[in-house]
Amino acid sequence: MQQPRAIILFTLFIAASLVSCQDDEPVDFNAEVRPIINNKCITCHGGVKQSGDFSLLFESDALAETKSGKPAILPGNATESEMIKRILHTDPEERMPPEGPPLSEEEIKTLKKWINEGAKWQDHWSFVAPQSPTVPAADLASWNKNPVDRFVLAKMDEKGLEPSPEAAPSTLARRLSLDLVGLPPTAEMIQNLQKDPSLQNYERLVDELLASDHFGEKWASMWLDLARYADSKGYEKDAHRDMWKYRDWVINAFNEYMPFDQFTIEQLAGDMLPSPSKDQLIATGFHRNTMTNDEGGTDDEEFRVAAVLDRVNTTWEVWQGITFACVQCHSHPYDPIRHEEYYEFYAFLNNTADTDASPVESPVLPVFTDIDQKKEAALIRWVDSVKSSKPTYELAALVKSKEEELKAMKTYYLPIMRELPEEEKRTTHVFERGNWTVHGMEVQPDVPGSMPDLPANAAKNRLSMARWLVDPHNPLTARVTVNRVWGQLFGKGIVLTQEDFGSQGTPPTHPELLDWLAVNWVENQQWQFKALIKSMVMSATYRQTSRVTKTKLQLDAANDYLSRGPRVRLTAEQVRDQALAVSGLLSNKMHGPSVMPYQPEGIWQVVYSGAKWQNDTDEDAHRRAVYTYIRRTSPYPSMVTFDGPSREFCVNRRIDTNTPLQALVTLNDPVYIEAAQALAKKMEAAGSTPKVQITKGYELALFSPPSPKELQTLVTLYQNAQSHFQQSSEGLENLGNTETDPKRNALTMVANAIMNLDAFITKE
Numbered sequence: 103m104q105q106p107r108a109i110i111l112f113t114l115f116i117a118a119s120l121v122s123c124q125d126d127e128p129v130d131f132n133a134e135v136r137p138i139i140n141n142k143c144i145t146c147h148g149g150v151k152q153s154g155d156f157s158l159l160f161e162s163d164a165l166a167e168t169k170s171g172k173p174a175i176l177p178g179n180a181t182e183s184e185m186i187k188r189i190l191h192t193d194p195e196e197r198m199p200p201e202g203p204p205l206s207e208e209e210i211k212t213l214k215k216w217i218n219e220g221a222k223w224q225d226h227w228s229f230v231a232p233q234s235p236t237v238p239a240a241d242l243a244s245w246n247k248n249p250v251d252r253f254v255l256a257k258m259d260e261k262g263l264e265p266s267p268e269a270a271p272s273t274l275a276r277r278l279s280l281d282l283v284g285l286p287p288t289a290e291m292i293q294n295l296q297k298d299p300s301l302q303n304y305e306r307l308v309d310e311l312l313a314s315d316h317f318g319e320k321w322a323s324m325w326l327d328l329a330r331y332a333d334s335k336g337y338e339k340d341a342h343r344d345m346w347k348y349r350d351w352v353i354n355a356f357n358e359y360m361p362f363d364q365f366t367i368e369q370l371a372g373d374m375l376p377s378p379s380k381d382q383l384i385a386t387g388f389h390r391n392t393m394t395n396d397e398g399g400t401d402d403e404e405f406r407v408a409a410v411l412d413r414v415n416t417t418w419e420v421w422q423g424i425t426f427a428c429v430q431c432h433s434h435p436y437d438p439i440r441h442e443e444y445y446e447f448y449a450f451l452n453n454t455a456d457t458d459a460s461p462v463e464s465p466v467l468p469v470f471t472d473i474d475q476k477k478e479a480a481l482i483r484w485v486d487s488v489k490s491s492k493p494t495y496e497l498a499a500l501v502k503s504k505e506e507e508l509k510a511m512k513t514y515y516l517p518i519m520r521e522l523p524e525e526e527k528r529t530t531h532v533f534e535r536g537n538w539t540v541h542g543m544e545v546q547p548d549v550p551g552s553m554p555d556l557p558a559n560a561a562k563n564r565l566s567m568a569r570w571l572v573d574p575h576n577p578l579t580a581r582v583t584v585n586r587v588w589g590q591l592f593g594k595g596i597v598l599t600q601e602d603f604g605s606q607g608t609p610p611t612h613p614e615l616l617d618w619l620a621v622n623w624v625e626n627q628q629w630q631f632k633a634l635i636k637s638m639v640m641s642a643t644y645r646q647t648s649r650v651t652k653t654k655l656q657l658d659a660a661n662d663y664l665s666r667g668p669r670v671r672l673t674a675e676q677v678r679d680q681a682l683a684v685s686g687l688l689s690n691k692m693h694g695p696s697v698m699p700y701q702p703e704g705i706w707q708v709v710y711s712g713a714k715w716q717n718d719t720d721e722d723a724h725r726r727a728v729y730t731y732i733r734r735t736s737p738y739p740s741m742v743t744f745d746g747p748s749r750e751f752c753v754n755r756r757i758d759t760n761t762p763l764q765a766l767v768t769l770n771d772p773v774y775i776e777a778a779q780a781l782a783k784k785m786e787a788a789g790s791t792p793k794v795q796i797t798k799g800y801e802l803a804l805f806s807p808p809s810p811k812e813l814q815t816l817v818t819l820y821q822n823a824q825s826h827f828q829q830s831s832e833g834l835e836n837l838g839n840t841e842t843d844p845k846r847n848a849l850t851m852v853a854n855a856i857m858n859l860d861a862f863i864t865k866e
Contacts, residue, residue, distance in 0.1 A: 129216040131224040138209050140436060140605055142199050149433030149440075156185075160438055161223035180217035189213070228423070228603040229438065229552055231577040232617035234625075247301070249622075250641040253615035254664050263657055263665040266646040271295040272805040273866055274645060275307065277667070280865050281591050281639065282311040284320030284676050284726075285683050292805050301640075308639055312632045315692060318357035319728050321631070323675050324590055325352050327756070328420045329369075329388050332732040332749040333696045335463075336393030339710050340735040344514040347469045348387030349728070350693045355385075361629035362583060363572035366421065370568035373519050383467050386519035389413045389451070393734070393750065396461045405458035407538045413451045414444070416752040421571045423582035423603035423754075431536030437604040438552035442532050442545060449530035449547040450567040455520040466515040471694045474511040481507070514695070521564065553577070572629070578603060580620035584634060585610075588619070589755065591638050593661075593670035601754035611662045644668075648866045669866050671758050674744035675727035677863050678773065682724050684803050684857070685780035689721040696731035697722040700772050700837060705736050740767045768858050775836040775850075778857060782849035792820050796852055803856050816852050824848035 129135060139158050146153040156174045157163035168174050174185040188198040189205055197204060205213075216222075238256040240246040245255050245265060258264060269277065275295045279287035295307060311317065331349055334340045355365055367375070370389070372382035392409040411430060418426030428434050429444035455465050470478055481504060489497055522528070532542035547562040549555065554575045560566040571579050582603060589595035596616045599607035610616045619634070627633035638644060648669035650661075658665060672680065682688035698718050706715045715731075717723070730738050737748045743763050747753040768774050781799055788798035796816045800808040808816065827833070827844035834840070834847040841847055856862065 128219055128222075129212060131216065131222060132227060134212050135216050136224075136226070136605060138205070138213065142202075142205060142209070144436055146199070149429075149435045149437075159433060159436075164223070165221070175217060175221050177221040178218060180214040183217050186210075186214055186217065225552070226437065226605050227609075227613065228581065228607075229577055231554075231575055232581060232620045234621040235614040235618055237618065245642045247642040248637060248640060249618060250615065250638060251643050253612055253618065254641075254643045257612055257615075257663050258665050261657060261663050263654065263663055265642065266649065266654075266666040268642070268645050269647040269667055269866075270806075271299045273647070274299075274304070276805055277865055278307060278639060279311060280672065280676060280680075282308070282320065282635070283314050283316035284323070284673075284679060285316055285688075286680055287805070289805075304645075305640065308636055312636060315357055317632075318353035318355070319692070319726055321356045321590075322349065322352045323673065323728050324586070325356075326728070327747055327749070327753040328416075330391045330416070330749045330752050332391065332734045332737075334733045334735070335396070336734045336750055337395040337397065338735070339395070339397045340708075340733060341396070341461075341711065342713065343463065344469075344516055344695075345387055345391060346695050347384050347514065347516045348391070349696075350472075351381060351384045351387070353693070353728075356631060359630060359632060362631060363629045365629075366572050366579075367565070367568045370417070370571070371519075371563075371565040374521055374563065374565040380467070380469075383518045384469070384516060387516060389416075389454075389519055390456065390463070390517035391749075394458050394463065396458065400458070402457060402459040404538065406456075409456075409458065410448060410451050412751070414448050417451070417571075418447075419601055419752050419754055421582065422578040423585075423597075423601060423607075424578070425602050425604060425606075430533070434604075436606050439550045442543070443548070443550040445530055445532045446545045446548040447550070447567075449545060450562075450564050452530050453522045453527050453564075455522050456517065462515070463517040465518055465520040467518045468513050469516050470511060470513065473694075477507065477511055574624050580624050581616055584619040584623055585616060586754070587631070587634055588638065591635070591644065591668065592664070593668045595755075599755075612664075667866070669864060671744075671760075672863050672865055673756070674741040674746035677744055677768070678727045678740065680862070681768075681774055681777040681857055685777040685853075686784060687724045687777055687780050688726070689724045691721060691725055694729070697725050697729050698731050699723045699725070699738075701738065705739060706733065740771050740773065743767050765858060768863070769854065772837050774857065775834075775854065778850050778854035779834075779836065779841065781853040781857070782846055785849050785853060786846060792817055792849075795849060796820060799849070799853050799856055804859070804861055816855065819855055820848045820852050823851040 143158055145151070147156050147158045149157070149159045152163075154174075155167075155169040164175055165173055165177070168184070170184070172184070174183065174188075176183045180186050185198075188196060189210060191197040194200075199205075237249045238252045240252045240255065241259075242255060242265070245251045255265065268274070272292050272295075275287040275292050279285060279291065291307060291310075295303060326349060329348075329352070331345060331352075333343060333345060335343050368382050368385035370386075372378055372385040375382055392412045394409065395405045411427075415427040415430075418424050424437060424439070425434075426439065426444065426447075428437075429439050429441060431441075433439065433441045456463065469475075484504075485497075485501070488500060492500065529544055530546075531544050534540040534542045547567070549567070549570060554570075554573065554577075556562065556566055556570050557573075560569070570576065574580075581597075582600070585595040585597050586600055589600055596610045596612050597603060597608060598611075601607075619637075622637070623629065623634050627637070643664050644667070646665075646667040648667040650666055654661075654665050661668075679688065698715055700717050700723060701715050706713065708714070727741065730741070732738065732749055734748050734750050737746065742748070743761075744767070745756050745759055747756065781802065784802060785795040785799040789795050793813065797807055797813065800806075800812070800816070807813075824844050824847075827847045833842040834850055841850070
């Protein structure tokens with residue numbers, strides 16, 4: 103009996119020692135104290151309310167004198183600190199917090215210990231510049247692909263998880279192609295990877311896709327959500343606006359390896375660069391995507407101010423991942439940004455020449471389509487070649503002979519940014535409680551005090567602000583952007599709340615990985631998007647199968663710790679583009695004014711101008727979704743059904759929904775019926791029996807043969823549909839065309855069913 107007793111005593115001793123060691127550890131403010139403050143205190147003692155003149159938003163506020171004339175926190179003396187006294191008070195009228203349950207014993211113990219240790223403050227992790235962490239050692243040889251895998255594997259070990267096997271080559275090729283170019287892979291890509299699934303051959307496929315012009319079209323969709331790009335001005339009138347040249351600039355920037363720091367500066371301040379090029383002026387369309395209201399009777403200054411407020415809020419959400427809009431009316435409730443600092447940043451964007459008063463939206467830049475631009479360049483070269491050699495009267499006659507060619511060239515006018523001349527600069531004031539009509543103190547352009555300063559010798563203007571955002575010392579820009587890219591590839595970010603890196607956002611699941619990606623992107627990859635994406639998709643983490651086991655589902659249902667591959671619903675654009683691609687209808691035409699594919703009548707009812715949606719009938723009807731005309735008050739309906747935004751404001755993260763309307767769209771929308779008809783013709787040409795034809799259609803759509811059960815189900819559908827069409831005098835009608843062949847109509851029904859399978863609208 104002595105031995106078990108000795109073991110028990112030893113165990114208790116060890117346990118007591120561990121507790122003692124834990125008690126000796128200093129309190130971690132961010133990990134232990136900040137959550138208590140944010141959950142229980144900040145509502146009454148933050149940036150909105152400072153009950154009793156006590157605020158816990160900043161260290162200086164927390165340690166300052168309160169309404170009582172003495173501080174609520176006395177560092178080193180928890181017993182005498184009024185904060186602790188009020189928390190422990192037995193009178194419910196005096197106890198803090200006044201509403202809800204009192205703090206737990208453990209929470210009180212943490213706060214007392216923190217104060218006794220000196221009430222040491224820490225900045226929230228996202229406001230501290232990232233430092234490149236040590237890459238963990240790999241203890242699994244097959245996972246020694248790149249540093250991404252080592253960080254992920256270390257977290258899996260911590261959570262009791264193991265990696266999943268690599269996905270099948272056909273699955274990998276489809277996943278990679280959808281992620282990089284937004285389209286399904288070619289049959290040749292699938293076959294090449296199946297023949298040689300080596301890492302080297304996989305890398306060749308990655309490089310091929312990264313070099314494709316379709317890369318820019320896919321990744322532009324992500325950015326256009328952020329830029330709130332649309333083809334109309336918004337508000338009730340929602341008139342047409344020529345912004346498509348900005349959209350084309352974004353596509354080209356992604357394709358042409360433009361570094362993200364340059365990408366940022368040109369969009370926010372391209373007009374302020376020395377001798378800006380036409381493309382750099384086009385780039386400034388980013389902030390001319392703000393809505394304008396030229397309806398009669400509106401206050402022009404009110405809506406100009408609304409546009410500047412939107413630009414401020416969008417800039418912070420896109421580049422800093424902070425809910426800066428909260429600071430328009432008061433100091434931030436949770437994050438260290440004061441009310442007046444909002445307007446100091448507002449001042450950077452308050453001196454552009456655009457107003458809300460002009461229907462032509464000046465300043466504007468004349469632009470041409472790609473084809474007309476080539477014609478223009480050719481005409482200029484022709485004039486240059488003949489104007490030394492010809493008398494003036496002859497030259498005029500020659501130019502006149504080109505009039506018809508000139509008339510055929512349509513000029514568009516793109517809204518751009520221009521800074522006001524010095525003598526016309528506006529003054530900026532704090533808006534009292536966010537009311538633009540009630541001006542408080544005047545402020546000068548500056549950045550919040552909780553962030554790194556502008557360089558000492560920098561002019562306080564919009565160009566300096568843009569450069570400040572991509573300064574390596576800025577703690578947020580690189581983190582926010584790599585997190586957004588990670589979310590595109592893995593279905594969600596390392597920080598789930600991509601739009602909020604503040605203290606109310608979700609903490610990163612892999613903080614060291616996030617910082618390593620951010621630092622590596624800036625220092626080693628030189629802000630290159632394609633290099634960043636390649637480092638992610640080359641990882642073993644990305645290449646895992648998405649199949650889940652019961653164990654993984656129990657330990658990590660949401661796959662936060664990446665022990666399996668991504669499995670997410672395709673975006674609205676991808677659902678449509680894929681249907682057109684597998685059916686052979688998709689047009690590869692790039693750039694130019696937005697197009698109007700089929701849309702039901704009655705969605706547009708424009709009372710102001712009588713503008714109508716004119717359905718395109720040529721290849722423009724089958725162009726990629728990124729080129730579809732977007733009218734903010736009535737966006738393209740099938741894309742809205744699949745969670746495409748209206749682009750009235752910046753959208754950092756689309757939230758996927760799952761509704762019956764989505765199936766109704768892909769089953770009945772004429773675009774999808776037309777795609778099914780085209781796929782059915784390909785199936786018909788593949789063989790003479792329904793089984794062969796259906797197998798071919800399934801393989802064209804999903805790059806693998808159907809299981810015996812799936813095949814039998816589809817064959818039964820075919821037989822039932824054929825019987826129906828044989829017995830009915832009606833054919834299958836779509837977009838004015840009627841198909842009467844029962845076999846072809848039955849194949850169309852099967853093709854339509856295949857393109858409605860979960861596997862077809864999901865990236866696995």
